Each structure stands twice: as structure tokens, then as C-alpha cells.
Amino acid sequence: MLSVGILAVALAAAGCSKNTGEDTNSGETTKAETQTATLAENSDGPAPEVSGAKKGGTVTLYTSGDFEHLDPQQNYVVPSQTTGSNLLYRTLTQYRENGDGKLEVVGDLATNTGEESNGGKTWKYTLKDGLKYEDGSAITAQDVAYGIARSFSPDLPNGPHYIQQWLAGSADYNAKYKGPYNGGAKVPPNVQVPDAKTIIFNFPEAHADTPFAMALPTASPVPPARDTKIQYDNRPFSSGPYKIQTYNRTQKMVLVRNENWDPKTDPIRHDYPDQYVVDFTRTAEQASELLISDAGAAQTALTFQDMTIPASVYPKAVAQAKDRILTGPTQYVWQINFNTQRVTDLKLRQALNYAIDRQGLLKVWGSYAGEPGSTLLSPTTSGYEKYNAYDGGPTGNIEKAKELLGNKTVKLTYAYRNTERNQAIAAFLRSSLKPAGVDLTIQPVDEDQYYTVIGKKNNQFDMYMYGWGSDWPGAGTVIPPLWDGKRITPEGNNNTAYLNDPKTNEEIVRILGLSDLTEADKAWGALDKDIMTRLAPTIPVIYDKQTTLYGSKIGGIYLSKPYGNSGLNNLYVK
Template sequence: MRRPIRFTTVAVLAVALAAAGCTKNTGDKDEGDQQEASTQTAVLAENSDGPAPGVPGAKKGGTVTVYTSGDFEHLDPQQAYVIPALTAGTNLMWRTLTQFRENGDGKLEVVGDLATNTGEESNGGKTWKFTLKDGLKFEDGTPITSKDVAYGVARSFSPDLTEGPKWFQQWLAGSAEYNKVYKGPYDGGAKVPPGVEVPDDKTIIFNFKTPHADVPFAATMPTTSPVPAAKDTKAQYENHPVSSGPYKIQTYNRSQKMTLVRNENWDPNTDPIRHNFPDSYVFEFTRTAEQASEALLADAGEAQSGLSFQDEQVPASVYPKVIANPDAKKRILTGPTQFVWMIDINLQRVKDINVRKALNYALDREGMLKVWGSFSGLPATTILSPTTSGYEDFNLYDGGKNGNVEKAKELLGGKRVPLTYAYRNTERNQAIAAFLRSSLKNAGFDLTIQPVDEDQYYTVLGRRDNPFDLYLQGWGSDWPGGSTTIPPLFDGRAITPTGNQNITYMNDDTANQKMDEILALTDQTQADKQWAALDKDIMTRVVPIVPAIYDKQTTMYGSKIGGIYLSAPYGNSGLNNLYVK
């Protein structure tokens, strides 16, 4: 996931995730203090029945306002893979075959969401069967069937819809080139993908080329969200995805505002995860992080039942005022997440490994953190997050806290290197771009910085022919472990003209082969060790990124918001339990 985790057993799973229990600043920590990530236990739940567990103090009514400075990159469930859309969609509008159940208490389960359970495996793990619950309906009252789920998976194969997760497509096809033969349901294609069976309206069966014990976790991804074929508007579907969850779109003005209201055809008795306490949710896409934080600090009007979302973290300019205010300090949602912020190097353009090593030596991580917000992370030196099972701490290019300019110059051989750096056009990222341009100059780099619209950022970078040398991205695992970090980021066999997750465009035969070997292992402990070893090998031989920051979420909410918690799978504010006090 952007701001994407892998299990190989289907019992109790020890995983490394952000500590979901650490959801608030209680007044004991000041700027720069850090909370340590902890190891959680995730289980496949035995009971997937609704309704969702009660929320103490919750009541119906009111409007929750969500502040974010840019629109969702994609709200089409089969295209969504960036955290704000995943959180809002999964918590409020889309249902999937399975989903994570959490309440901010540190416990994490996978439950059947649309399905009656977390799936039934056979054929040595190659075949997985899901049975849908009774009483499932779309927002227009039409029953949700297994054919709608199959159609949702089918459309994810389309070359026109390239931005979402690719686990099911690749597993069904047995290849990274998943749409080489089957290209989805458009232009006369079948509405059910090869390898999928829908023997009746309640049953969907997946027949994979190889065993996949982590299917219950992959099924939490919105690839398995149902889509009614009659309502599919292809690339325009994200303007009004048909709701299967507790809220539906009332109005959606792109880049301005989206209002969600209750979906009267959602049955809470079928849903083990979600509630519909607020009358409505309003997403405002026009406030900067500073404007949102100032409004939440003042805690008046609509901001009392508002919250900042994902990248709208408390900026460094506002944070001192927040921690100096006892009331506001209690309304910080904070905790470590599984995300790593990294500067990707476009290997198609930056071909000299010494240039890439020099960038690693030259980066002033402490200075960058001060601009980013020193309370919002720790310096990073690895691909994998410290929350990842088997994580190994190393620093191959130790430039100290502020970078080693002389070592970088030595690697560059006295040459000056012009590079183009693309950044998401937000206040925080503007400041980071300016800092990098200034701080890397002494090491021999001449950066041209170029903004990209926030709601187009990863779409633009995912084009193989994008014109940039460097860009910042945050990546976190889809489910715990190295397999949903290293393969999507660095398997060169999956590179396509558009929709790439591998935006360094690395294609290294040795690393590709090692990924296949690790994915074939049945011993998870051994696999964890080998992912960590591959992390080090990639950073030694290829150097496709400059690790920058291990992420910590630090956002604010108003005094009338109840039921908020830091979501462990998404590293974002959970919305499914919110109510207005």
C-alpha cells in the first residue's frame, strides 16, 4: 500500500505491525519523543457474524468532517491502493470477501466480511472457496451475488484499470503478466476471470496455479469488492462506486468536496466491522495541513467533529502550539506505522550506481526530519520497516545524522549531477523538495524540483516513461512480512507501460530469482530472514532507493469526535467506529 504484509499459515500469526493500542498523546511525550512499534498477533476469526462489536458511548447523529488537502487518487475499489482511499472506502463504502477487524485495542483479526468465514482451502492450498452471507445488498437494494464479486475481480485485469493491488490477478494467471491472455470483461471479454468459478449466487471459487495460504489476507484488498456489471462505467466508475457498505455518495465534486450519507440498504447484522453512527461524512479536499491543524486546534464549529486524514499530519509549524495546549495535546492521534518513506531513484535514468550510493551518503536525514516533523518518524536506512517480521537493522551508507558530503563528492568524482525531483504538491512536500534541493547541492547534486498534482502523483510516477529521476514515496505492507513490500516494489518482471508499483523500474535477474525462491518457502521464519537478507543485498548491489523516514502517524481530531483509533493495517485514522459526541 502506498504511504502496501504476507503470512504463510492460516492459524494464529505473529506479525509485526504498528502498535494500534498507542492511539493518543497523553501528555507525557514532547516533540521528538518516539513510541516503539510492537509485535501484534493476528488471527483468522472463527466467528464472522454481524453486527460489529459495540462502541462505548456511541450514539447516532451528527456530521464528521474529514480534512485533506487533495482528492483521492482513485475511489474505484479495483484501482485504489493509496491509503486515504483505502481507509475511507473500506471503512465506509466498500465491502470485501474478508476484512481486518480492529477496535484500537491492539487486537487484530481477519473476518469474513461479505463471506461467511475467512475461506475454505483445498487442493493443497491452490483452491479457495468463499460463501456469501444472506441479506447482502448494494445501495439500490439489488442483492449482491458471487457474480458481482467475480466481476469486480475480472475488471481488475483490464489494461484500462491498472492502479490497484495485483495479488489475485497474478495468482490466478500464475504470472506477473497477468493480463497477457485475459484482459478483463470489456470489449467482449468474459465477466468471470479464468480460474474463477461461480456455481451459484452465493459461492465463488478461486483456482490458483500454486498454493497461497495467505488468500484470506489478500481478500481484504478491494480487488474482491463487488461491482454490478450494469453500473460499471469503466474509468469513470470512481466518480460514483456503488456502495456495499454503510455509507453511499450523495455528492462528489472532484478536488472540492464529497458527502457520504447512510446507505439504507446496508444491513448491520451482516457486517462484523462497521457502524453507521454519524448521519454523514464530509470530505473536504481543499484545506492544507496547516489550515486543518489550526482549525482543529481552535476546536470551534464543524472542526469540533472533524479530523485530519493521512498526509494531513500536524505540520512542524503548528505542532509546538498543539503540545503547549493541554486540551489539544489530548486530541493527537499518534503511533508508529508500518510505512517507510523512501526517495525512489528511477533506474532507467540514473544508471550510475555511484550516483545512487552518493545520494544515500549525502542525505541529511536529521535535517529532513526537522522539516517533515521530528515527532513524525525516525531516520530510515533499510527497505523494510522495523515493524516487519525478521527485520534486520543495517546502514550501508552511513553518512551520520546529517549526511557525508565528502564521501558523496568522492563517489561523484568531482562531477556535478543534474537531477529532476518530482514531489506531491502539498505544503509539506514543497518544503521537503526545497530542503533536498538545498541540502544536496553541496554534495554535487543540482536538483530541479517539479510539482505533481496530489491526486495524480502515483499515477504519473507509475508510467514507465515518466520524466523524473527522483521522487518520494511511502510504502507499507499489505499484510505483515517482506513479501508484500519487496516483490511489488522491485520485481522487474511486473513492469508495464502504466500502473506500476515498481517505480524505481528495477529489473535485476538475481533479485527476481531470489524473490521466487523465498515465496516458495513454507517455513515463515526462514522466509522472514531471507527477505531481510534480500533487503540488504538489493541495497548493496543495486541501490534503487534512498531510505529516509520510518513513519509515525501524528494527526488531530476535534473534541466531539468519539470512537477514533489508529488503524494498524492502514496506518491511518480508523473511521468505522466514529461517532459525534
Template sequence: MRRLGLTLAVLAVGATVLTACSKNTGGPTDHATHAAQTSAVDADPAHSRGPAKPVPGARRGGTLYALQEQDFEHLDPQNVYIADAESVGQLLSRSLTTYREDGSGKLTLVGDLATGPGTDVDHDCRVWRYTLKPGLRYEDGSAITAADVAYGVARSFSPDVNHGPHYIQQWLVGSMDYNAKYKGPYDGGAALPPGVTVQGARQLTFRFPKPACDMPFAGAWGTTAPVPRSKDGKPLALDTHPFSSGPYKIAKYTRGTELDLVRNTYWDPRTDPIRHDYPDRVVTQIGATDVQQSQRILASRGTDAATVARANVPAELTPVVQRNAGARKRVVTGITPYVSYLNINTERVTSLAERQAIEYAFNRRGYLQAAGGDTAGEPATTIESPLAIGYHRYDAYPGGTSGDPAKAKQLLGGRHPKLVYAFTNTELGQKQATVVQQSLARAGFSVVLRPVDKSSYYHQVGLRHAGYDIFVTQWGADWPSGSTIIPPLFDGRAMDANGSWVWLDRDDINTSIDRISAESAAKAGADWAKLDEHIMRAYAPVVPIYYTRSYSLVGDKVGGVFLSAFVGAPVYYNAYVRA
């Protein structure tokens, strides 16, 4: 969640140097590693126009393949919220705004369908106006209109189309319970959502009861993807065949097996600031495990030479990749927006000293080694990811990456508290549970292990009375700001409705969230970072374990694939296939 709200003149939002993402400009050695990252909003209309800058060495033609183990949960743009669907969705659906990035470390918000990031009409973040570019077309050649964008937002209010982000919907009605009254355009509902008006074919306006300074960032999600009402039909129909506004369209989709994309000939690159359509086809093959994906692309035989692995290289194959000079050049790697946390249920572990003892005792290095070592991530000490605007590194409990059991024992004062640890009942989950149990036992905790089925894990650990004291989750920011990290995790006023991982409700946190949420992005970035540190020092509700890293392979004929700091996964809109 992010913060933005100013006069969009030339707005530089938190040009903070961050650690960062991978890059790939298309050469065989360009799937590289760290670079400095800056985040900004670019209100220069010229930078929202197309065509996108050519990728060095790129050629048109060929078929790009991608391997992933599970099918897409959703392809309907208003339902997309998972990284694999986001990567493919960028080829099928456009939104009001988007991020211009090439893996070099610079993440810049620009207009996608819109001529720019948006106009803050009254300079108070309550009224945002967008004008669509001329010449925008769907896959059948029909024009994309402002009414279609408004209808896309409208359908995101439906209880049947509720898997995507809810920011814009909540802001429009001024409530977390965004569809209590308006439930979308189905069953006689209005085609326009509350607070949205359309002026002609190319302009629409959002009116919010409270400041919504992050609207330009939220506009980059599929919530604002255009959907013509005539192509919508049933609420779930677009999950298998979204009506394309991007450079590719669906030729064939066999669920559980394959998704085959071909060019959308009506997409005009002159309107698009980020995308290319170099491959003739982009084919996602479904079913290969992480081991199978890496083994196939390591060999790079036949079509596997033109293939991208969606899964990270598993721990057992990492040494093989690192010993192979050719394979190392084909790794796409970098820090993602996700952070792994050990959550502490503060309603069960009520003693601050006990929670601080957990902080000092925890063995981050051991937990990370079980996950795959340095290729899986970097030890964390902050709630925010290093990719967040205004990120500030600190260590509230400096026990080192392996922990400080002596300091933890001192805090416990001879007590031996019992902790119930929930973990996913998988081979990896069991390994990591052993690390957690042993590291906390060194300090005097008695840790009881409770396995939870992987399919229901996140649901179970979010229940208030599930009986778990500690458990691990990951959280990824929806755009690089503390506003999509701190409020959803630590706003105690929302936890009864939305569940919680820490069950912490404190007036000082809630008041700070309200104050910072009304600030411009330029100010809010640093203030979210300050609140991050305050929460950790004052309440110790989580142990940040590691900042996650992507570490996946591409075939030796693949160019242009890079790790997106927005998606947190490899993206394809610069990709090409070498002859």
C-alpha cells in the first residue's frame, strides 16, 4: 500500500536509495543482481506515451514458454492478485497507470491507458481525474472508453469478483465494508460505482470522501482495467477469457494444462509506455514441479531453451546452478517486495519481555538456510521491505543473525514460557519448525509444534482463537510504500472484520496510521518507516525473518526477462526469443 497525493506537476516521490532488483537488458549476462533502486511518479505526459524504448538485441518472432506448477487462480483483471497471473495479466490487460521499469533499479509510475498518473484536482487527494489516450483498442478493434474503465471498477464491488485489491472500492465508499450497499453492476446494479463519473468517451473522475493520496498507485492494479459491459456476461466468465486490451490475447486456454497467447493486432505500441510484443506466442505450460522446471531449463534442450521458470531454483539444485558458469548467467534474481515474519499473537503472548526474548533468541540464519540460504533471501530486521519508499534500516533487537540466547534468557528472568508454533505440514515446513523450536529452546522457551495443512494454513493462522502463539507468514506490498504494509498488518480497528496475525490494537499505532495516510508520498515514506520502527520497539509483535529473493532460471535463448519490483516475479513484456 502506498502514499501519494500532491499536485502532479513534476513529482519526485521519495527518491530514496534502496537495495534492489535484478536487471536484464537482453544480453546473455544481464540476468544480474543488486542495483540501487529509486521510486518516483512521473507526471511528464511524454513519458506516459509510447512506444516503449526498444530492448537492445531484441528480435520479433518465435515462441516464449513459461513453466509453472499450479494453474492460475484468476485471469479476470479485477480478480488478479497473485504474481503468476500478474505477469501474464500485464500482456492481456492494461490499467489506468503502470510502472515503467527494466530491472535496472528504477521504478517509475506513469500513465498506461491514461495520459498520466492522474490529476489531483483540488490538491487534497479527494478528487482524481483521468483522461484516456486516443487510439486505445480491444482485441476486436473496438474502442476502449472511460465508461469501460468505470465498469471495470464497478464489477470489482461484486462479491463474486472480490479476489483482487480492495483499495479503490474502500476509498470510494469510505469504509472497509465497501460492498455493504453497492454490490456491482450485476442483477440490476448500476454500471457506475459510487463516486465515479464519466465525462465523454475519454475522461473519468473519482471522488473520495477522505483523502486517497495513493490513487495513482492503486490505479496500476487490475481494478481499473477496462471491461466493456457487452463482453462481461456472467461474473466469472472473464477468469478463463479476459477481453484483451494488451499486446496479446488468448488463443487457447486448457485449465490445468496450458495457456496459449498470440498477438493482439489491434494493440497500438504508440499508446503503450512499457510493453512490447516481440514473441509471436507466449505459452504457459502447467504442471512441472520446481525441480523439473530447473532441471529442464538447466539442460535447455529444444523448446526449453526458450523457456522461463516461474519457480525459484530449489535448494537441492542451487549448488548445481552456482557451479555452472553458463547457468549463472541465466539466473533472474533480486530482492522482492515480500518479507517473511514470525508472527506473535499478542493476545496470547501478553508479556512484552517474552516477545522481546523471542526477538533476541530467533535464529534467522538457520531458518533462512532451511529455505535455501542466500538465494532465498537476506536476513531482515524491519517490517518494511527495502523496496519501500522511505525505507530505513534499523535493528531493534540486535541479537545477530543467529540470535542471542543469553540476552533472551535475561529478559525471561528464569521463566520457561510455553509457545505453540503452527507450521505448514510440508517437508520444508518441518525443517523450519525444527529450527524455530531449537532456537527458542536455547533461551528457555518450551515450543510445541502444531502442523497445519498447507491448503488451509493462512486461513487457520488468521483465526483469533486457533490456539497458536507463533507462526510464519509472508507479506508483500501492493506498491512500494508502507501504506500497503503497516495498515493491513497493524491497524487494530480492522482486525475483527479482516482477521489478524498479531491481534494488536493500540491507539498510538491507529492514530499514526490515520495521520500518515493523509500525507503526500514525499512525506509519508519516511513516516511509515518511523512507525515501522516504533511498532517493533514498543510492541515486538513480529520477528522479521528475511527479505525474500527471487532466484529462477531462463533458457539460453531467452532475452529481456527481468524481475519486476512491482510484481515481485519475472515479467515478460520485454521478453524475446533469440534465433
């Protein structure tokens, strides 16, 4: 039956505000507290007008490197997902938020958040009237099914895997069906498309959180005639308010209005700026200096992606532009994962957990951009339990680490995203872990290839930093994708520690089967602690805070809770 307005899922909300400059560790932030994300009764467009907004002008996003994937079925990194889902393409459902603390799931392409039947195993979606691509052709239910179908392909291994696994009833989702390439069907198993407006999902098991999964870019439509397979990253076909005019990889992308996007069908997006320019060439220091000066094009620009204000520039930013710093905690935890296929010695993993100097690491990271972390779950996620299984103090316990290592020297290889910030982190880890007896070789990986490279099961690295936050409210989108060994595949892994522990795998299955969300939250928190205490497959180091510096003529900016990033859907030029 229709479930609209009934389902409410616990969400740990991150408070946000502008930075006042009164605290080197954070701005004025509200304490994280549990809220609810609800399914909206009304999914009609257009989106509410933003006070003071007007059309015109160019918004520039400064980033330190290109997007890893813009193909919606491979898009799983926050900046590219924000850009895609806010500007380029639409999904069956999406989040409605305006920076006011409220979070709703609404029908985006669909008329509502889904019609549930068969005990939660069957979900029906009906598309709205008047939906068009950038060329004016109609968006159909067949195109949504095709988009999901192509996500099964081994050629497109990255991106979220929830919908594929649910349809297959297995973590090994493409064992029998490998998508539409090489003669496969254009509609995946357990999906029905009775007409151009209707798509029905028949899952082998009940999934009450289907409306949330359908907000992921997996559920974006792709017209088969426009599918260029692995090259689709370079030119996804627009169903949103903007389309790609030019895209010079590693240099610049220009988005202009999609004149065939109808705001009357869209409950969340606007098209206020004439265009968006994504500049991939700036260093964090260059971008920050431009924005602090607030001259010319920088007046309508903002930092984006891994472009946080460098620690060396932050005091100047606070002194001269404190009213233009948006900051707040997000749902993300930064952790240093061990490749447990290679780093098999538990004592070694425990030793490095004791040795880690979180205080020093955070200074390099940017003390305003996070807080020391010690758990798998973020404090903003329901189920979080505060603990520290290897408390070496704020700067680490080298002697305890040496004791666990038997005063031996070990050689390890650490891979890092080749950005300024991560270069500094890698150098800090190499020097700070050396007294414990760790000879760390550091190796850069191109920023636009990093998650693809470490997501390969046969990667040749021992350690790497990994950031993860919940895909939708609750720990069930943190622990299973990161720590379920049954989900490990040759490529596109989120479990980049490659942990495959039978006890953990079994407990994940048990918790996912619980109908009582309060009981499930407690169980996730307990499993978090068990994984760290018993297995130490990672070193949690930072609870993330998003920090965005923006120009004085940027309006409509806010911190997006589901994306942990600056929302783009309400931006305008003053």
C-alpha cells in the first residue's frame, strides 16, 4: 500500500553555521542531534523560490582535480555526486532541503516516493508528465530501467550497489546477469516496465528503505541511444536543469541551462545562474587566496571537492573573510584502512592504532575541518557509541606500538590521493610512525583515479586513507558496505580493507533483518566496537567537518546533509 508520509528513519543531523573565527577548531556549530528524514506527502514542483534569488551570472567551483566519475551509475564520490544530482541528472526520488534543518525524501522523476506492496518486497513508481532530456525527447520508465541495468555491467564496477544487490538477492549481483552489453537484456531481473510511465521493482526480500536508495544516481535514466559505455563519464546526457557545454578533463567543465528541463516537474532544483564553471586547475592555496581577495570572478566562486582552506591560509581567511566561511559537521569518517589481504598481522594493525598521532594529523589536515575520531560510525549517525579501543592518547603511544611489534621494523606502502592536503598527510604519517618502527613508503595516485585504484581487490598497497558517510540515515549504509566480506568483488569495492570475517558477515545479515530500528541501531554500535576491538582493520582518525569558502556575491549557499557538501541547487549570483 502507499507508504508516503509513514516511514521515518533516524538521522543524526549535523548543525552548521558560518565560522565566527572565535575558535581555531570549529565555527559556531550546534550539537549533533537525532532528527528524522521523512517521506514527503507532496512531490510536486516547482521548488520553492529562494528569497532574494535572481537569474543570471556565472558560478565557479574551484577544485584541485577532476571528478572521478560523472557517469551516474558509477558516481559515488561526494563532489561529483552533488554536481550530478543537483545539476545534471534526476533520479526516481531525491532529497528536499533548503538549509533549514528539515530533510524530506520526495518523488523526483516519480510522482511520489513509491507505492509499496507485498510486504515491502514490491515497489511501484510512476513517472511525472512532461519529463524531458536536454534534446527535448521524453524520459521514459524504460530509460530508468536501462540505467539500472547498465549498473550491473562489470565494465562499470564503481558506484552504489544497493539496488543491484537487492534485485539479485545476493551481494554477487552480476553472477547471472551482467547488464545490457554483450547481448544482455535492457531491463534487469525482477524489474517490470509495463509502459513508458511505470517501473516496478520486485525484490526477493523486503526493503523498507527503497525510497532512499532510489535517490542515489543508480536510479538515473540513460537513453540507450546515448550510452557510450565507459566513455559516458565524459558526457552524461542531461535530465536536470543544466547540461554540459564543454568538458576538458583535468582542466575545466562548463555547464549551461538545459532549456528542456521543466521546473514545474522538479520539487528541489533551480536554474538561477546562467552557467556553472568547474575549474580543476587551482591549488587549495590559490583558490583560498582568490576568494579571500574577493575580486573579479572570485566574487561568484566557492571551494569544492577536496578544496578545504589550507592550514597556512586559514588564519588569514578568518581575519578577512569569516562571514564567507560555511562550516559544520558531516556524516563522514576519515580512516586509514589496512589492506588486510596484505597486512595480515593483527598485532601490527593494533600497534599502528596505538601509534597514530591524531592531534598532529588533524593539524596537518586542518584543525577547523574535523575532530579526532576513534570509531567506525560518525557521532552524527544513529547507532554511534563513543569508545576508543586503542587509546594511545592525543599524540599516540609509540612505546605501546613498539612493544606490540617486538621492537622490529616493518615496511609498508601507503597510497594517497595526489592533492596538497593528502601529500602533507602522507609525509606526516611517514615521519610520525617511523619512531614506532614503521618504514612507510608513500606513493601518489591521481586524484581522479584514487577510489577506482584502491577499489581493486588486487591493488598493491598496504594502507590508504578512505572517507565514508551514510548513504541515507542510519548505520545500515555504513557497516554493511564497508565491512561485509561477502560483498567483495574484483573491482569497485567499498570494503577497501578487504575484511572478510565470518562472524562480522553473519552479524550484518542478522542486523539487516531486524524490524526494530532502535534495536538495530544498538546492534550496529556494538558491531562497530567489536570490529575494531577484535580485528582492527582500520585506524579511524577524523570526524569530518565541511568547510567552504565562498565569494561575496554567492547567494543561496547551505551545507547539504545527505551529501555533506555545499548544496548547489539553490545557488544564485547576487
